[in-house]
Structures are given as C-alpha cells and as structure tokens.
Amino acid sequence: MSRVCKMSKNVREVFRLDELKDDIRRNMVALLGNDPRSKRKFSYYNALAYSVRERLVDLWMRTQSDYYDSMAKRVYYLSMEFLPGRFLMNYLTNMGIVDECREIVAELGFSLEELEEEEWDAGLGNGGLGRLASCYLDSMVSQNIPGYGYGILYDYGIFYQSIVNGNQEERCDNWRRHGCPWEITRLDTLYEVKFYGRSETYYDSDGNVRFRWVDTENVMAMPCDILIPGYGCSHVSNMRLWTAQSSREFNLSDFNRGDYIGAMHGKVMSENITKVLYPNDQFLQGMELRLKQQYFLVSATFQDILRRYLKQHTSLAALPEAVAVQLNDTHPAIAIPELMRLLMDVYGMGWDVAWDICTRTFAYTNHTVLPEALETWPVDLLGRLLPRHMQIIYEINRRFLEGVAATFPGDTERLSRMSVIQEEGGQRVRMANLAIVGSHTVNGVAALHSNILQTGLFRDFHEYYPRKIRNVTNGVTPRRWLMQCNPALSRLITQSIGPEWCCNLEKLRELVPLAEDSAFRDAWARAKLENKRLLSRYVLRKVQMGINPNTLFDMQFKRMHEYKRQLLNVMHVISLFNRIKDNPSADITPRTVLFGGKAAPGYYQAKLIIRLINEVARVVNADADVAGRLRVAFLPNYCISQAEKVVPAADLSEQISTAGMEASGTGNMKFALNGALTIGTLDGANVEIMEEVGAENIFIFGLKAHEVAEKRRSGYNPREFYENDAELRRVMDMIGSGFFSPDERGLFSPVYDSLMHHGDYYMLMADYRPYMEAQAAVDALYLDQDQWVRKSILNAANMGKFSSDRSVMEYARGIWHVEPLGK
Ligand code: GL4
Structure with a gap:
C-alpha cells in the first residue's frame, strides 16, 4: 500500500484541496445557478459532488490511456443490476480525503454527514446480485485490473418501500428527478439496437449462403458513465449504463399520411425499454419488455466492446486474448448468440471460427438454484423479437446435442435434459443451458453452491464438461463495508494493526491475539456501542420508536x-x-x-x-x-x-x-x-x-x-x-x-x-x-x-477470506486470465 501512503502525503496537491472550497462555490453558481450564500443542503451536496467528480476525470483519462497503451486485456462485467448505493462518501474514502473534506465543508457551515444524507441511493438492483457487481467493480479497479461494468440506467430503480398499517406499499423510485451529479452523459455516442423483423438469406460474392437481419424496429442506446475510483485512486474506471433513446427516423409512412402523433408514438414507446427495473429477486417474470432490456444491454455493449477492440486490432481472431466477458447470471446470456451473429453476419466468419472465439470469451456465474428463478423464454417470443438469434440458438443446440449423443449414445433422456430447448409445455429456450454451452467457465458463488451445481442442477453438464464448473466464493469490499460504514471500528483497527487491512483483509488476523487483551476488548465494545447508539437514533427518526442500545x-x-x-x-x-x-x-x-x-x-x-x-x-x-x-x-x-x-x-x-x-x-x-x-x-x-x-x-x-x-x-x-x-x-x-x-x-x-x-x-x-x-x-x-466481545473480535479478525479483492483475483487468474496492470 505504499501507493496509498504516497497519495495521502501529497493529497492536497493531487486533489487541489486548497481550491476545493472555491470550486464548490463556483459550481454553486456556474453549474447549479444558485446563490452561493444560500444555505440549501441539497445545493451544497451537488456543488460538492461536482467538485469531487471533476478531480477524478483527469485520473480516469490517464487510466484509460494506460489501458490503451499497454494493450491490456479488459474485463467486461455484464449485469442487469448494479447496486452502488451512494457515491459521495465512497469517492471521498477511496480518494483518501474524508477528513480534509469534512473540514472544508465545516467552513462552509455544514457537516459532511448532513450533506451525505442529501444523496439518493442509486438503487439499480434488487439485492445481493447487484451489490456483488458493485463490490467487484470496486475491487477490480482498486487492484489495477482493467474492468468495466456494463448495465442499464433505469429511470426508476428498486421501488421505495413504505409501511402503511403494517403492509408494504410500493412507491416509484424516481431517483434522478433532481439530477444525478455523478453521471457523465455521452450525448454524442449512439448505437442502434434492432428488434423484430426477420432473418433473410442471400449469397455473398463467393457464392456462400449468408444471413442478414432486416425490416427491424430500431432503438438508439446512449451511454452514461459513472466513474469508479479505486482505493488510493491510482486507477479510476467506470461503469457504462445505457439509456434508450428513440431512433432519429420518423416512421415515414405514418408521417406522410399526416399522422404526426402516430409517428411519434413509436418513438416515445421505444424509450420505455430503460424506464424501470424489474423488482423481482430470484423470480422470472417472463415479460417481453424484460427480454428487450436484456438484448438492449447486450447489443449496445458489444458494439462498444468491438469498437474499442477494433481501434487496436485489425482482426477479430484475437478477441479472447483481449477481452473477457463475465455474464452476471443468465440475464445477459443472449450475448452468446449476439456475438455469433456479429462475427458471422457482420464480420463474415464461418461457424467454427466464430464459435471458438465466442466460447473463449464468455464465462457465466450462476447465482441461484431456485427453479422459479431459472430463465426460460418461449421460442415464439424470442423468435419474434430476435429472429436471427433464434436461428443461431437452434444451430448451437443442434451441434451441441450431436456432441452429447456421441459421448452418451442412446441416452435420449439425457439429451432432452441437456437440450437448450425445453420441449415439454411448449418450446422454451433454457438460458442456463445456453450460457453453459457458450462459456468456457461456469462458476457458483460459494463452495456448497458450486457443489450443488456439479452434483445437482448442472450434473449432466458436469459429467460432459468435467472441468467447466467451478467455485468462486463471493466477497464484499472492505472499503465500503468496514472502512466507510464503520468509522469507529475502523479507527480502532487501524490504531491497533495499521492501515493495510483495507487492501489486504487477511491482515485482520493480527487482531486475534488482541481478543485476549481486556483493554482492547473494552475499546471494541465501546465502538460497537457507539454504532448501536447511532442506529437507535436512526430508528427513532424513521419509525418513532426508542430502542435501548444496551440490549442485544x-x-x-x-x-x-x-x-x-x-x-x-x-x-x-x-x-x-x-x-x-x-x-x-x-x-x-x-x-x-x-x-x-x-x-x-x-x-x-x-x-x-x-x-x-x-x-x-x-x-x-x-x-x-x-x-x-x-x-x-x-x-x-x-x-x-x-x-x-x-x-x-x-x-x-x-x-x-x-x-x-x-x-x-x-x-x-x-x-x-x-x-x-x-x-x-x-x-x-x-x-x-x-x-x-x-x-x-x-x-x-x-x-x-x-x-x-x-x-x-x-x-x-x-x-x-x-x-x-x-x-x-x-x-x-x-x-x-x-x-x-x-x-x-x-x-x-x-x-x-x-x-x-x-x-x-x-x-x-x-x-x-x-x-x-x-x-x-x-x-x-x-x-x-467478556466472552461475547472476544468472539465478536474473532469474527471480524477471521473474515479476511471474504474480501471481494480475493474473489476478483480468483476470477482474474483462474477465469479471465488477466493480471493487475503495472505490477
Ligand atoms: C443471489 C443469491 O441469492 C445470493 O445468495 C448471492 O449472495 C447473490 C450474489 O451471488 O446472488 N442470487 C440472486 S438471483 N440474487 C441474489 O442475491
């Protein structure tokens, strides 16, 4: 962590902290159009946020040119959900300027905590799966692994829950209503995403049969970047979230008939794709709009990935050496036929070459064994929305089953279990089977879970591909989930064993002997009690109920x-x-x-x-x-x-x-x-x-x-x-x-x-x-x-394994085959 220490020494210089107060005032006027004498917390939160963000843009650009110059292999984490929560304190923590910033904000007449409370959570996910994606972005960039998150910028994130007469009521989460200072909208970058239409065959100049996807309805995808600073800020990455924009063309035939509103209707409707996050955790709601969202993410993302790749390469043959794509559950698994389509129909490759590239590019993480969560799409629906992809899926399946039949001759039951197409109850596409067949590696998220995949849910696949299914146990980022959320305990830990634990969580083991030290136990208990007091105040504010911090x-x-x-x-x-x-x-x-x-x-x-x-x-x-x-x-x-x-x-x-x-x-x-x-x-x-x-x-x-x-x-x-x-x-x-x-x-x-x-x-x-x-x-x-506190210390002390830094390094070394940059 010499990097971090160096950074914190000249942090004033690097982040121009001497100018921060003036910048906040300047942004109050220039960006927000507010009187800097106003005492509105929300305005000050925004002015601070912009002033913090602008300090990172330069580092972000430097990181990107580092990646470019070194031609580093890049990791793309495709996820329908991210749950970053609030950004302000995360930026300040990772920049190492929390204390400095607190002073500056105090000079302006605020506490940092009250400005922090002005920020609305970015709730672009349901729960664990989305939060894991955000922890992994933090760990990738903090360890100099060139990684990007790709997802959707929903207008409405996970609903706001209130309790009325004991019942849950849902209110829409219009989280960007007052703007979001962390977003960098790329108005000038637009990709076209196609839907519907039909697949047409034609002969190319060499007389080969080729396919093209025609008569489509098109929607534009516009990216919006949110910076992700690594701890110590030697690198800054971003997640790129897509929003749907109507295509620029009018529906001319409607327009000519004088139906202006009718022509506009389609444009307006197409923007619905990124309106709302589906609020189900581990439950498939088989709506057409959801499948549209999935393909929208995948199509825009791959256009972006290939554009970036082709800036430095002349052929797509080396794609798997330059790009690793991780599918966060099956939600983005339509990427597999999409990459096949691009390689064959757009870049002219034959099936075998394209398939080899594809299967060396993708890896898939399974996050649940619950049957109600496993995605299957009716062949009718998928074939109507994405006709060319449906053809490709059939062909993937045909070739795959040929291989299985050769290995297990006569075992027709096995074939029907493993088929990408489920036949009973109307044909459906099994996205997990597609993801397994099209990926080089499949992983579960804890040892027991991966074992259940190998011996239960994906047993047939494990027998067929004995090395494909593995485990990577989940982790959480110690920056947000200890350093940032628990200043009292973090301070005590740092005083006792030094600051390295936050980038090497195994270091916490040095607390083990301290569990026997009664003075340390008292200090630990005091920190916990302080946190319980803070929570008690919060509970009082939220539900008007007093709770006693001395209870369990x-x-x-x-x-x-x-x-x-x-x-x-x-x-x-x-x-x-x-x-x-x-x-x-x-x-x-x-x-x-x-x-x-x-x-x-x-x-x-x-x-x-x-x-x-x-x-x-x-x-x-x-x-x-x-x-x-x-x-x-x-x-x-x-x-x-x-x-x-x-x-x-x-x-x-x-x-x-x-x-x-x-x-x-x-x-x-x-x-x-x-x-x-x-x-x-x-x-x-x-x-x-x-x-x-x-x-x-x-x-x-x-x-x-x-x-x-x-x-x-x-x-x-x-x-x-x-x-x-x-x-x-x-x-x-x-x-x-x-x-x-x-x-x-x-x-x-x-x-x-x-x-x-x-x-x-x-x-x-x-x-x-x-x-x-x-x-x-x-x-x-x-x-x-005394015994309780001892065990409390031993719990924290032995959690080193569960840092997402460890998980990400396991993915990097064992699945993505990337190394940290500049080490
Ligand atoms: C989940 C699992 O339910 C949860 O156990 C796991 O920690 C998380 C991240 O791997 O993924 N799967 C789905 S779906 N939602 C989850 O939270």
Missing part, C-alpha cells in the same frame, strides 16, 4: 423470501413473548429484534410475512410485561445506505435460510466483518464463514443441505413437529387463530397453512427446535459480555 441487537436484513425464513425468526420472537408472559419475572437476555427487506410487489406470501412482523411488533411492543426485555421493529425501505447504518450496529446476524437454497449470501459476510456473531444454517457461504471463524464462534443449527434433500425424497411431515412440541404448537395456533390480527382473524391463515397444510416446503417446523436451542445459547453467551 438481533438483525435480519435481506430481501423478503420464504426460503430466507424471516418467519422462523418471527416464530422465535413469539416464543420469547410467550415465555415472558408465562413468567414475567424470568431472567431473560433483553433483545431488540430488527427486520428490514423488500418483498417483490407480486409476492403475496412475502408481503404477508411483513404484515405479520408488524402485527407481532405491535403486540409485543405494547405489552407492559415485556417492556425493556423484548422489542421488535421493521425498518422500511432497506437499501444500501440503510445497510451502512444497520450492519455496524448488529450483535447477532440472522442467516437462517433452508440449507441448500441460499447460493452464498453476502450480508452474512458484512455483518461478521463488523463484529456481529452469526446464527445460521449450514447454507451458502455460512459454511465457509464457520470454517474461518471456528465452530465455537458461530451459532450453527438445523438441517444440512443433504438432509433437506433426503427429507424431501423420503417424505417430510411437518405436523409431526407440531404434535410433539407444545411450544411450537402454541406459536402456530396463535398465528393461525388471529391472536395477532384480532380485527381480521383469518389474516394469517395462509402463513399457518403453508406450514401445516401445504407441506412446509422450507422446513421451518423441522428447524424450529434446533433454532430455539441455538438462540438460547446466544442469550447465555450475551450475558457474559
């Missing part, structure tokens, strides 16, 4: 999904409530149980669980016997900026999905990195977290993935648990009978029924008692604060 903060923040089992957590809360009511003088560990997370707007059961949490909270929080010992709250609108407040304040991190269902999780890593203890199942990356922190420093409970699978096969009977466990029976009966919904007794019957009558697919009943026991162990340990 028990947190579950993530998307609402049945497999994540927020309901199991509620069942524990209800059980605690009953225990207190039965024995009001019982000695129990005081807890504050906090929830947050959005439910997809059409996901009835998940929304009902939000309602249940709120009704249970209403009953519990109003009860005098319970006061001071148990409090429950649901914080509305969980998003990145809220996570930055929640994560540092957690004592207990709930990671309790049904084993085998959470691909990895990354919230689990963020919480543990900030000193929370985990209560969790052996699912996703929890398995590896346990390996790192030690089984004695984590609360593991419940069925294991193979046991869940075995129970599903052999027949699982949730009623058995109901009948044999009186405490569980009481909880279920309270939910089912309307104890928490006295005005609407049947309100929660669907919740009751899902467990009692519809097979309890996620096996909450089986895991209830083991979960209760693990929670009892949590309670006991929390009473021994």
